[in-house]
Amino acid sequence: MFLQKIKPFLYLGVFYLIISLIVRIIFFFHPITTTSFGFFEIIKILLIGIVNDSFVFVLTCPFLALYFLFLSDSKYQKPYGHIILGVLMLLFLYILLIPNNIFKQYGGSIAEIALAFIGLKIIFFGLMLFLPEKRIKIRNTLYFITVFLYVLLIVFNAVSEYFFYNEFGLRYNFIAVDYLIYTNEVIGNIMESYPVVPLFLGIFAVAILITLFIYRKTKNELQELPNLKQKLILLGSFVALVGISLLGLNFTTKIKPADVFEEEIQANGLPKFYWAFTHNELDYFQFYPEINEKQAERNFLSQFSEPKLQRSITSDQPELKKNVVLISIESLSADFLQHYGNKQNLTPFLDSLADQSLMFTNLYATGNRTVRGLEALTLCIPPTAGESIIKRENNKNKFTTGSVFKSKGYDVKFLYGGYSYFDNMQDFFAGNGYGIVDRNNFKPEEITFANVWGVSDEDMAKKAIQTMNAEAKSGKPFFNHWMTVSNHRPFTYPEGRVDIPGNAKSREGGVKYTDYSLRKFFEMAKKQDWYKNTVFIIIADHCASSAGDTELPMDKYRIPAMIFSEGFIKPQKFTKTMSQIDVMPTLFGLLNFNYQSKFLGQDIFKKEFQPKAYVATYEDLGFIKDNYLTIISPVRKVKQYVLTQQKNMQAPDFNIYFDETNVPAPNQNKKLVEETISAYQSTSYWLKKNQLNR
Template sequence: MLTKIFPARYALLRAFVLIFLSISLVVRGILLVWDFQETDTGPLSLVWTFVVGFVFDLATLSFFVIPYLVYLVLVPSKWSGSLLDRVLTFFGFFLGIFILYFSFLGEFTFWDEFHRRYNFIAVDYLIYTYEVVQNINESYPLPLLIGTLLGLVAVTFWLLFRFGVFQRTFSTGTHFAQRSLSAVPWLVVMVLSVFLLTNEQAEWSSNRYNNEISKAGIFSFFAAFRNNELSFPDFYMTVEHKEALARVKNELAMDGATFVHPDADEILRTVTPTDSIVLDARPNVVFICVESLSGKFLKSFGNELDLTPNLDSLAEESLFFTQLYATGTRTVRGMEAITLSIPPTPGRSIVKRVDNAGLFTIGEVFEQKGYERNFFYGGDGYFDNMNSFFGGNGFNIVDRGRGFLMDKSILTKRTNIDDDEVTFENAWGVCDEDIYNKVLKEGDRAYGEGHPFFDFVMTTSNHKPYTYPEGKIDIPSGTGRNGAVKYTDYAIGEFLRKAKGKPWFANTVFVIMADHCASSAGRWELDVQNYQIPALIYNLPQKNTGNINNLCSQIDMFPTLFGLLGWDYISNLFGKDVLQMRPEEERAFIGNYRKLGLLKGNQVMVLGDQKNANFYDWDPSDNSLKSIPTDRAFLDEAISWYQVADFLYSNGGLKLRD
C-alpha cells in the first residue's frame, strides 16, 4: 500500500510527511505537558485531542506537499536526477523543512505568551517586523535560535543522505500514470480540507486548552489570516434590527439622555448631568493606559508581593473601580473600547481597520469643551495602526517615529521623542519614565498657551522582554513580568511626584486604567477573571475618593468622568456613567476576536461565530464556568448590544456629523 502512495521517486516526500507528523505529535505532547493541570486529561478527552490533531495535521500536510507533487508528476522520468532536478529538489526541501522547524519552534514562544496556537495576533505581527524581531531578539537568544534551526536542517539532510532517501529519489524513474495516481489521495485531502474543514471544528471540548492543543499551528495561522474580520449578521445569532436598537436605546436613555433624532437608526444623544457636585468643570485630563496590568498584580486585589505600592496608595486617594473589566485581550482592543466607548466588534479591532477616521470618539467630547487632544506612545505609532487611528480622529501624535509617516492630511501635528529625551529604550519604545517626562514637557507647553489638554498616554514597559532602567527597583531588568509591573508602578509614582510640582497640577485629573490583562489564557470559553483590570480617577475637582464596586466595563470610564465633571455634551458612545447605574443595569462586555460575552452579576452569555450561544454561571472563587439553561431575555440583551455596535460601525453610524 505504501509503495503505491509513495513510489521510489516519492521517497523524499515520504520522509517529509513522516518528519512533519512526528514533530507535530511531539509539539502537541509538549503543549499538553506544559499546561497539563489546565487540560482535561480524561482518557477519552486525551485520545480525541490527538485524533482531532492528526486530522488537522493531515490537512496542513496536504497544502505543503501539493506543490512538490505537482513537480513530481509533471517532470518526466528521464529528467530524474539531473542537475536541475537536484538543485530544485534540494532548494525546495531546504525551504520546506526550514519553514517547518521555524513554525514549530515559533509555536513555543507564541504559546508562552498567549497559551494559544497561532491566531490573528500572529498574522498582525507579520506586518510589524521591526518591533517583533527586536522583541524576540531581546526576549530570547536569537543567534542560538537561528543556529538551532540551521542545525536541525543540517542534521535532517545528513540523516536523509545517510539512509539513502535522496539516492532513491534521484535514481529511480516512475511512470506518469503511477506518479499521477500517487498524487490523488493528497489532492483529495486538500480539496476536502478547503471545503469541509474549518479551524472552529477543532473546538470540540468545553476545555479551551484541549481545543488549542488539537489545532495545528500552521493551519490556525492561515485560518486567522483569512478570517480576521467577521460579519456579525453572517456569523452570529441576531434579533430583529428594530428590536435590538430599541433595547439599546432604552438602556442608554436611563442616563437621562435625549436622542437627537429619536426615530433614526442611531444612538446620537444629548447627555445632561443629573447628580454632579460641580458643573462644567474643565480641568486638564491625563489618561494613562497601562500595558497589560491585570488586577491581580495589585495589593488592592489581594496580591502579597508588594509590586504596586504607588498604585495601591493612589487607590486610597482616588475613585477606585473594583469591578471593572476589559473588553478584550490586546492593546488595540482596549484602545477601541476606551476611545470609541463601544462593545467589541468581532474580528480585528476598529483601530486596525481601514475606514476608522472621522469617528465619534471621547476626543470629540473633549473637542466640544475646547481641549487640545494628544496621543503619546513611546514606540513608533505606526505599529498597530495607532497613528492613523488617533491622527485620523483629531489627536496630535507624540511618538518615537522611525520614518513611517502617516497621511499628513489627517494629522494635526506630530511631535517626535528626540534622542536626547531618551534614557532607555527597547523593542517597544522608550521606558515609561521617558514618556512621562515628555508628557510633563508638553503639559508645560499647553499650560503656557492657556488651553486645557487631554492626553492619552500608552505605556510600554510592562511588555516582554520586561526590560527597564537598572537601579530603579529591587528586581533586575529583564527577569520577568513581576519586575516590569513594579517598574511600571515606580514610573507612575515618579510621574505624579514631578507633576505635583507643576503649576497645572491642581487643575488636572489623572485617569489610570489598564488596556487588558497580562494573560487571557484559561481553560474556559472566556476566562472571566482574566479580564478584570484596575482603574482609578485621581485629583478630581471635588476630590472624590472611595471604592466604586459597581460591575462595569472599560467603555464606561470616560462617560463616568464626564458625569463627575458635570458636563452637558453630545454623545455617540455606548458607555454609561457608572455612578448613575441602577443595580439591574450593571454589566461588562468581555470577548476575544471571535467570542463575545456579556457579564451581569455572576452570569455570562457567550456568543459564538457559529450562530450559537452558551450561558454560564461564573464562580469567582475558582474562576469556573458552569453551563446553565439559556435565559432568552439575557440572550436577546447580549445580542442587541453587539448587533447594534456592529451595525452602527458598518453603516457609518459612528461617524462624526457636520
C-alpha cells in the same frame, strides 16, 4: 514503482506528524494548560489532531509536487533548453527594469522575492544546461536544499507554535498575523526576549540532521526520473488528495469541544493562522445569533434615560474645564496590585494612589490586546467580532472621547513611547483629530533607554510633562491619552530603578518599573502650575494573560482603574460590576459636561446605570450581568455560565474570583441571552451603517 516515486512525500509527512504529535503532547503537560484530561479524551484529541495534521501536510505540498513534476532531462535538449533559459532571462529583466511590472503592483517585497527566485533559477538552469556531466550532482544539491527548506519550516513552525502557546495559551490567531505584519517590532521583541542564537542554531542543527536522513533514504529516486505517465498519475493523485484535505479540514475545524484547551490542542495552527489572516473583521450578521434589529436596538438603548442612539447629556452644575490625563498601562492585571491581594509589593505607588482616588474595584477590560483597550477608552463601545476598529479601514471620523474634548476647546493628543504606526494607532488617532507625540518626536539626548517597543516609560513621562507644559502655556485646557510600553515582553528597562535587574526580563520587573515611572511622572507633575487643575485616569489596557479553562476566563479580564485629582475627586471605592467603556462617560459626568453622546458606555453615578461588563476575544463575545456570563460565538452558538463569587479574605473588598459553571441550553437565562445579542448586534449594525461617526 508508484510508492518509490512518492517516498520523499511519505518521509516528510511522517516527520511532520511526529513533530506535531510531540508539540501536542507538550501542550498537554504545559503549565498554562489547566484542564485535566481523561485517557479516552486524550486519545480522541490525538486522533483528531493526527487527521488535522495529515490534511494540513497535503495542503503544504504544492511546491514539492511542482518540483517533482518539472524534473526532466528532455527540457535541456536543443532547442528547448536555450529557449527556456532565454525566457527566464527576459522575465528577470522585466522585473528588474520595468517600473510598473505586475510584481511591483502587489507592493511589499514581492518583486524582490520574485527577482531572487528567477535569478537563482537562471543560475542553476544554466549550469545544468551547459554542464550536463554535472547535472545529477546539481540536481541532488537542489533536492537536498528543497527537502531542507521543508524540514526547516516544519521545525521552525513547531517551535513558533510552542512559544505562541507559551505566551497566549492558544494556537495561532490574529496576534500571529500581527506578528507577521509588524516584523520589525516582533523580531526585535523575540531577539530581546529569548536566547535567539542558540535557539536558531538548534533548529538548524535538527533540520540538517533530519534532512540528511531523508535525503539518503530517497535520493536514489532521482536517478530514474518519472516519465510523463507517472507524472500524470502523481498529479492526479495529488489533486485528489488536496480536494479530500480541503473537504476534511472544513469538517474537522468545525469540531468545537466545550473546553478551550481541548479545542486548541487538537487543532493545527496553520489553518487557524490562515483563517485569521483572511478574516480581519467577522460579519456579525453572517456568523452570530440575531433577533429583530429594531427590537435589538430597543433592548440595548433601554438602559439609557433617553433611549436613543444620540442622546443629550446635561448637567445642572457648571462645566469644569479641568485638564485630563488618561494613562493606559500596558498589560496590568488587577492581581498585580496589593489592593487585589498581591503580596509582592509590585505597585507601591499605584496602591498608594488608589487610596486617594475614586477606585473601580470590579472593572473588566473589553479584550486582551492593547488596541481593544484603546478602542474601549476612545470609542466607549462594546467590542465587535474580529479585529479592533482601530485596525480596520473604516476607523476615522468616529465619535470619540477626543471629539467631546475638542468640542469643549481642549488640545487633544495621543502619547506613545514607540512608533505609533504599530497596530495602526497613528492612522486611527490622527484620523480622529488627535495630535500624536511618539518616538519620532524624541531627540537622541531625550532617550536614556529604549527597547524594540519604544522609549522607557520614564523617558515618556518626561516627554509628557514637557508636552503638557507647552499645552498649558497656550491657555487652552488639554486632554492627553498616554499609552505606556515598558510592561511588555522583553520587560527590559534602565538599571538601578527597581530591585529587579533590568536584564532579568521579568514580568514582575516590568510591572515594578512602570509603577516607578508613574511615581516619577506624578512627582514632576506636582511641580507644575497645571497640576491642581488636572484629573488623572489610570487604567490598564488589558490583563497580562488571557489563557484559561473557558472561552472568557473572568480573572483574565479584571483590571485596575482609578480617577485621581487632588481636592476634586473624593477617595472612594466603587464595587459594582462595570466595563472599560464606562470610564470616560463617568469622567464626563464628574466634569458636568453637556454634550451630544453616542457613547454606549454609561456614567456609573447616574441612577439608570446597570452593573454589567463586555468581554471578548476575536470570536467570542461575552456579557456579564446579574452573576451570569453569556457568550455568543460564530455558527450562532450561545453559552452561559453562572458566576459564583468567592472572596479572598486577604483582600475582601477587592479580590473576588469567579467559578464559572456551565448552564445547559434549556436552563439558560433567556432574557440575558437576548440582552447579549441585542448589545453586540446593535453595535455591529451601527458600525456597519456608520451611525457611530461624528
